[in-house]
Structures are given as structure tokens and as C-alpha cells.
Amino acid sequence: MGRRSEGAMIWRYSCIYSLLLFMLVGSSRAQLMASFYDKSCPKAQAIVKSVIQQAMQKDSRIGASLMRLHFHDCFVNGCDGSILLDDTSSFTGEKTAGPNLNSARGFDVVDNIKSQLESACKGTVSCADILAIAARDAVVLDGGPSWTVQLGRRDSTTASLSTANNDIPSPASTVSQLISKFQAKGLSTQDMVTLSGAHTIGQARCTSFSSRLYNFSGTGKPDPTIDKTFLATLQKQCPQGGNANQLQPLDLVTPTNFDNQYYKNLQARKGLLNSDEVLYSTSGTTNSLVISYAGNQNTFFSNFQSAIIKMGNISPLTGTKGQIRKNCRAVGS
Structure with missing residues (x-):
């Protein structure tokens, strides 16, 4: 084979490889899309928002609870609705994991949303997508920024108690531990500090921070x-x-x-959890970001929009993977 023929063949193979790579990357980016339910369930997002508005009028904590469900869902094998599954005699879910036991809440609101969606568009909208939409609406209704939610996730048929215990960051975490946990999910240090800003709403139990009050380290x-x-x-x-x-x-x-007061509190040494305060008390990137967000709410909001979309893209089930649950609490329902 002549050099010219060999070169032409190499060039053709290179083009084919580049095309396949482009198609692969392009398809992975197209897995989730904002318009996913535009035809199959056009009222989906309006239904979610309506239910959340009613719930927040009765319970001011529910916005933070829904945001937390989305976070705890995505950190355990991806954003697949696994946190919503109840235990059965033959199945152990994630609700009894340390980070969720006696603290994860808002499941009844998700049930209400799902019930209304099933009436409007049976077997169409996944529980994982409900959590993603609900997190956005909860933040907006608490005064925070909006973002375009990418949709098309499907629901898992499994859950992992051990992964929930190991992968969800502890309130006692150090900066290095937090960075490691987030990097394992494809999230940067900036994403971690930004998403921690969700602690500008919500509450924590005394057990989550009492060691800081009496017996630190x-x-x-x-x-x-x-x-x-x-x-x-x-x-x-x-x-x-x-x-x-x-x-x-x-x-x-x-x-x-939902504002940037959280970061101002950290500067004033009034962060509730150790995993909050270390973002400021530890010198370096996290400290600089806290100062930046404390001084400019618009910067925080803009970065939060990007970070939460990125988090919502963690290992979604799409296509024919998983299922669309009719009852978010049970597999095969």
C-alpha cells in the first residue's frame, strides 16, 4: 500500500472515529431536555408548581425539604428517584440511612404531585423528574433564582442503603471530605460551595451539630x-x-x-453545621468563594443555577432504562 493510500485510509478512519465520538457525546447531552413533556404532558410543570405552592402555604419548611430530597436522591447512584422508595419485607430502601432517617421529609407532597400527574397524564412523568422540578419551584417560591429544568429521567427499580450512608456528605465533614464527595459525583469545589448555599433555607436537628457545642473533635x-x-x-x-x-x-x-445570607453568616462565624463553617474557616478556594457570594448575591444565584443543573444531570436513567413509577414509593407500581 502506497503512502498516499495509507494516509487516505487513516484520514477516513479518523473522520469515522470523530463522527462516532460526536454522535456519542451529542446523544449523551440530548438524553435530558427541557421540552421532554411538552407533548406527552404539557401541564406537568404547572401541576408540580401548584401543589408546591399549596404545600408551602401550610408548611414553610417544605421548600427546603424538597430541595434536600433532590440532592440526596442525586448523590445515591444518580438522580433516579431511589430515595422515594419505601422499605418492604423483601426490599430495603434509603429512607432509614443515617442522612435520611428522621430528617428526610416531603414525601407526602411528592405523593400528591404524582397523584395529580397520573390523573392528567397516566404513566408519563417520572418521580425523579418530579424531584428535579420541585427543587426548582421550591427555590423560586422562597425567593431564589429560577432555571430551566432538564427532563427525561426515569425511575430506578433499586435503591442502596449503603451508598446513601457512604456518599451523602456528613454535617461533620471537613473541607477535604466535602471536596472528595462532590468530585466523586463530577462536581467541582465551586459547585460544592455553591450548592451548600441551599442551606440558606431549612433546619437541622440538634444531633447534627451538638458535638460542636460541647465536645468538638x-x-x-x-x-x-x-x-x-x-x-x-x-x-x-x-x-x-x-x-x-x-x-x-x-x-x-x-x-x-433563599438569599446569600448563609454566606454572610459564615463570615460572622455563625454557620450551624461544621460542614458549613469550614467553608469559611479553611483558607483557600472555599474561603474565597464564601467571601464572593456574601458580597454579591447575583453571583451566587448565577452560579447556583449552573451547579444545580449539573447536579441534576448525575447519572440519569433514560431511554428504556428503569421505569416510570405510578406510585413513587414502590417499584413496579
Whole structure:
């Protein structure tokens, strides 16, 4: 074979390879799309928003709870609705995992949304997509930014208690542990600090941060980074030997407003969880981002829009994978 013929063949193979690679990448990007239900269930997003509006009028905490369900779902084998599955005699789901037990909530709201969607478009809208839409609507209704939700996820037929226990970041996490957990999901350090800003709404149980108040890192003393006045307030709300499930707002200043107050609190040494305060108390990228977001809410909002879309794209089930549950709590329903 002459050099010219050999070169031409190599060029053709190169073109074919490039085309296949382009098709592969293009198809992976096209797996989720904003218009997914435009024809099959055009009222889907309006139904989700309506149910959430009603729920938030009755319970101001529900917005944060729905946001958290989406986060805890995506961090366990991807955004596939696995967190919604109930335990059965032959199946163990994720609801009893440490990060979810006695704290994950909003399942009844998801049930209501699903019921209305089934009436409008039977067997069409997945539970995983409900969580993604609900997270967006909850943030918007609490005063935060909106974003275009990419849709087309399908629901898992499995769940993983062990993965929920291992992959969802602990409230006692250090910066390096947080970075590692997020990087394992394809999320950057900036994504991690940005998504942590969701703690500008919601509440946490005393058990999630009590060690900071009395026995930080086994020292028998409080965490020295906590503002002393804030520490006294927390110790009063969460006394030693008290109710471990007592709730405390993650943001004492504007607890139901999605804003950048969370980052201002960190600067004032008033972060509730260790995984919050270390973002500021640890020098480096996370500290710089906290300062940036505390000073510019628009920057936080813009980056949050990008980060939450990126998180919602973690390993979705699409095409013929998984199923569309009719009851979000049960496989094959």
C-alpha cells in the first residue's frame, strides 16, 4: 500500500472515529431536555408548581425539604428517584440511612404531585423528574433564582442503603471530605460551595451539630470557631441531654428566604453545621468563594443555577432504562 493510500485510509478512519465520538457525546447531552413533556404532558410543570405552592402555604419548611430530597436522591447512584422508595419485607430502601432517617421529609407532597400527574397524564412523568422540578419551584417560591429544568429521567427499580450512608456528605465533614464527595459525583469545589448555599433555607436537628457545642473533635470543649453569642444561643436551644431532634434554622436571620445570607453568616462565624463553617474557616478556594457570594448575591444565584443543573444531570436513567413509577414509593407500581 502506497503512502498516499495509507494516509487516505487513516484520514477516513479518523473522520469515522470523530463522527462516532460526536454522535456519542451529542446523544449523551440530548438524553435530558427541557421540552421532554411538552407533548406527552404539557401541564406537568404547572401541576408540580401548584401543589408546591399549596404545600408551602401550610408548611414553610417544605421548600427546603424538597430541595434536600433532590440532592440526596442525586448523590445515591444518580438522580433516579431511589430515595422515594419505601422499605418492604423483601426490599430495603434509603429512607432509614443515617442522612435520611428522621430528617428526610416531603414525601407526602411528592405523593400528591404524582397523584395529580397520573390523573392528567397516566404513566408519563417520572418521580425523579418530579424531584428535579420541585427543587426548582421550591427555590423560586422562597425567593431564589429560577432555571430551566432538564427532563427525561426515569425511575430506578433499586435503591442502596449503603451508598446513601457512604456518599451523602456528613454535617461533620471537613473541607477535604466535602471536596472528595462532590468530585466523586463530577462536581467541582465551586459547585460544592455553591450548592451548600441551599442551606440558606431549612433546619437541622440538634444531633447534627451538638458535638460542636460541647465536645468538638473530642476536646471536651466547644468549637473555637463559633461566635460566642451564637454558641450561647445554640447551647440554650440544644442543651446536653436534651431533645436530639429539636430543630434549629440553618440561617437564623432569613430562615425561609433563599438569599446569600448563609454566606454572610459564615463570615460572622455563625454557620450551624461544621460542614458549613469550614467553608469559611479553611483558607483557600472555599474561603474565597464564601467571601464572593456574601458580597454579591447575583453571583451566587448565577452560579447556583449552573451547579444545580449539573447536579441534576448525575447519572440519569433514560431511554428504556428503569421505569416510570405510578406510585413513587414502590417499584413496579
